[in-house]
Amino acid sequence: MQLETLISQFQNKDESAFESLYHMYGKSIQGVIYNIVRDQGIAEEVMQDVFIKAWNNSDSYSAEKGRFFTWILNIARNAAIDRTRSKAFKNSMRNLEVENFVDILPTHESLEDLTDSIGIKKFIKRLGKKCKAVLELLYFKGYTQKEASEALDMPIGTIKTRNRNCINELRDIVLK
Amino acid sequence: MDIKEYIASGILELYVAGALSEKESKEVYELMQKHPEIKQEVLEIEASVVKLTASVSPELSNDLLNKIKKNLDSSNNEVNVIPIQKSKNNWLTYTGWAAALVLGAGLLWMMNQNEQFKNSISNIEIQNLNLEQQIEEAKNSLSATQNLLNVLRDKEIISVPLTGQGNYANTYAKVYWDKKTNSIYLDAQGLPEAPIGKVYQVWSLTLNPLTPTSLGTIDDFNTDDNKIFTISNANESQAFGITLEPEGGSANPTMDQLYTLGVVASAP
Numbered sequence: 023m024q025l026e027t028l029i030s031q032f033q034n035k036d037e038s039a040f041e042s043l044y045h046m047y048g049k050s051i052q053g054v055i056y057n058i059v060r061d062q063g064i065a066e067e068v069m070q071d072v073f074i075k076a077w078n079n080s081d082s083y084s085a086e087k088g089r090f091f092t093w094i095l096n097i098a099r100n101a102a103i104d105r106t107r108s109k110a111f112k113n114s115m116r117n118l119e120v121e122n123f124v125d126i127l128p129t130h131e132s133l134e135d136l137t138d139s140i141g142i143k144k145f146i147k148r149l150g151k152k153c154k155a156v157l158e159l160l161y162f163k164g165y166t167q168k169e170a171s172e173a174l175d176m177p178i179g180t181i182k183t184r185n186r187n188c189i190n191e192l193r194d195i196v197l198k
Numbered sequence: 199m200d201i202k203e204y205i206a207s208g209i210l211e212l213y214v215a216g217a218l219s220e221k222e223s224k225e226v227y228e229l230m231q232k233h234p235e236i237k238q239e240v241l242e243i244e245a246s247v248v249k250l251t252a253s254v255s256p257e258l259s260n261d262l263l264n265k266i267k268k269n270l271d272s273s274n275n276e277v278n279v280i281p282i283q284k285s286k287n288n289w290l291t292y293t294g295w296a297a298a299l300v301l302g303a304g305l306l307w308m309m310n311q312n313e314q315f316k317n318s319i320s321n322i323e324i325q326n327l328n329l330e331q332q333i334e335e336a337k338n339s340l341s342a343t344q345n346l347l348n349v350l351r352d353k354e355i356i357s358v359p360l361t362g363q364g365n366y367a368n369t370y371a372k373v374y375w376d377k378k379t380n381s382i383y384l385d386a387q388g389l390p391e392a393p394i395g396k397v398y399q400v401w402s403l404t405l406n407p408l409t410p411t412s413l414g415t416i417d418d419f420n421t422d423d424n425k426i427f428t429i430s431n432a433n434e435s436q437a438f439g440i441t442l443e444p445e446g447g448s449a450n451p452t453m454d455q456l457y458t459l460g461v462v463a464s465a466p
Contacts, residue, residue: 037267044263050248053255062256073266088223091244092216095251123254143253160215161247167217185215186208189243196249197242 029090033080040077047091048073051098057123057162058102059111068105072098099164123162124154145195153188160185204229205239214243346426349383350374358438360460362388371458373438380432384440386416387425389457392442399443401451402435405461410439415447437461 031039056065083093159165171178213226230237358373370388400413442455
């Protein structure tokens with residue numbers, strides 16, 4: 023089925039379309055949330071908020087503004103960051119010291135993981151330090167290119183091309 | 199426009215990241231519609247990012263989707279199977295609330311009782327304190343009285359009755375003079391209250407020649423209960439007199455206001 027069709031069914035409050043989209047993007051969204059909150063229980067709470075919000079505000083999505091994945095990614099990053107700012111979260115004194123997403127790659131693979139993403143994980147661990155930093159900021163944290171260029175002290179153009187190269191490497195591995 | 203160069207610029211990666219402005223995103227969208235290569239490129243970038251982000255996620259928990267679906271309020275409502283469950287819920291809810299109410303009421307009652315007990319305890323404590331104070335006062339007054347009695351019984355004490363004079367013939371007083379301590383105890387029970395603005399003044403007198411020496415005024419005469427005043431007297435007194443004087447006392451006694459006078463009978 024075409025993604026466009028699925029999305030328009032979702033926007034018409036079709037639960038099975040919603041489920042399909044959840045299966046397509048749910049784990050990615052949870053990965054982004056988990057990378058921010060670093061707690062599986064909290065990540066699952068945020069997941070619920072995000073998908074319910076997406077359902078309730080499905081009208082506000084339009085393809086002209088961007089990819090559907092990008093739209094829900096954005097909701098997830100904002101919800102997760104909001105959660106880290108909440109008093110309850112701060113009081114729990116979570117250790118958010120780890121540098122980027124690579125540090126939280128699950129070490130114990132489940133069976134279904136073995137066939138699919140173990141290769142990706144190995145690859146990701148081998149990514150250059152600068153690649154990791156750029157991917158972390160742009161995809162996991164939702165920085166604009168300007169913010170990323172300030173955070174990494176690199177010209178905007180460099181961010182753009184470095185990111186392009188990193189994604190290309192990634193594509194070679196995961197989409198072979 | 200050079201499509202390859204456009205793709206190589208890295209703008210599509212930023213597009214997927216959501217790092218472009220709304221205007222830039224719209225441009226990318228329009229180019230995607232016109233150029234299949236661009237669309238294909240975006241799809242591949244997106245697919246790789248979906249995999250990248252999924253790779254760091256813990257496994258999706260099995261009931262997460264169900265939890266989410268329970269909270270979706272579907273606008274094209276389907277069959278609603280909730281009622282039976284609901285009545286069960288209600289029964290539980292009511293019982294729960296009833297229990298909570300009973301518990302709450304009991305708690306309130308106990309708190310109230312507790313408060314009352316606390317109050318009565320503190321009342322009793324205050325009463326105790328008052329009683330203790332009264333006992334203390336009684337003890338003090340008893341010992342004062344005993345002191346006084348001891349003084350009066352002391353054989354060394356010279357007792358000088360003062361009799362009413364002139365217009366004040368019905369008044370009287372008594373002086374007990376303790377020469378060892380150079381003090382007198384004046385029992386002024388027989389004097390009327392001093393009028394406002396006036397005080398009684400006590401005089402020590404020598405008779406030949408008649409020389410009065412003030413022993414001071416009795417400023418608290420009206421408020422004193424037993425009307426017994428201790429006054430120091432180091433004079434070789436031959437007589438004692440009491441006059442009524444303006445407040446603050448006078449240098450010399452006002453003779454027409456002489457209330458009582460008594461002569462010391464004999465030196466011991």
